[in-house]
Amino acid sequence: xxxxxxxxIAAVAWATAIFIATQSPSSTGGNTQFLIExxxxxxxxxxxLINLAFRKFVHLAAFGLLAFLLYNSFEKRKYFLAWFIxxxxxxxxxxxxxxxxxxxxxxxxxxxxxLGALIVLGLIKALNQRSYKKA
Numbered sequence: 001x002x003x004x005x006x007x008x009i010a011a012v013a014w015a016t017a018i019f020i021a022t023q024s025p026s027s028t029g030g031n032t033q034f035l036i037e038x039x040x041x042x043x044x045x046x047x048x049l050i051n052l053a054f055r056k057f058v059h060l061a062a063f064g065l066l067a068f069l070l071y072n073s074f075e076k077r078k079y080f081l082a083w084f085i086x087x088x089x090x091x092x093x094x095x096x097x098x099x100x101x102x103x104x105x106x107x108x109x110x111x112x113x114x115l116g117a118l119i120v121l122g123l124i125k126a127l128n129q130r131s132y133k134k135a
Contacts, residue, residue: 004073011069015089018062022093029055059109060116064095067117071124079121086117097130 021027025095029051063075063086071082090113102108
């Protein structure tokens, strides 16, 4: 089996994990805020701020990882395809959330997910260019 196929399998598995997490009641903002309040012994206001930062970081990281896995799945147009597919998947994930109770869909989350993909792909590009300069 080609290495790129293994990366694609990993990307599909990660996309499946995102889908499962999206429909899980435990991944709602209210639930994560409750856990932050209790475990860190914070006021609701303090926990709300940390919860917001945490949840937005998770968007960046989860979809950045998906872009990384997709990037390694392709041989041509790697950057564009990884970013495009990640962004489309992010949009479908938000649509999916609109059908899940206690969840909402947000175009801003799609933008954040797309940004996470761009950041990771930009880092890959920078690291690749640095490697070429050393060689």
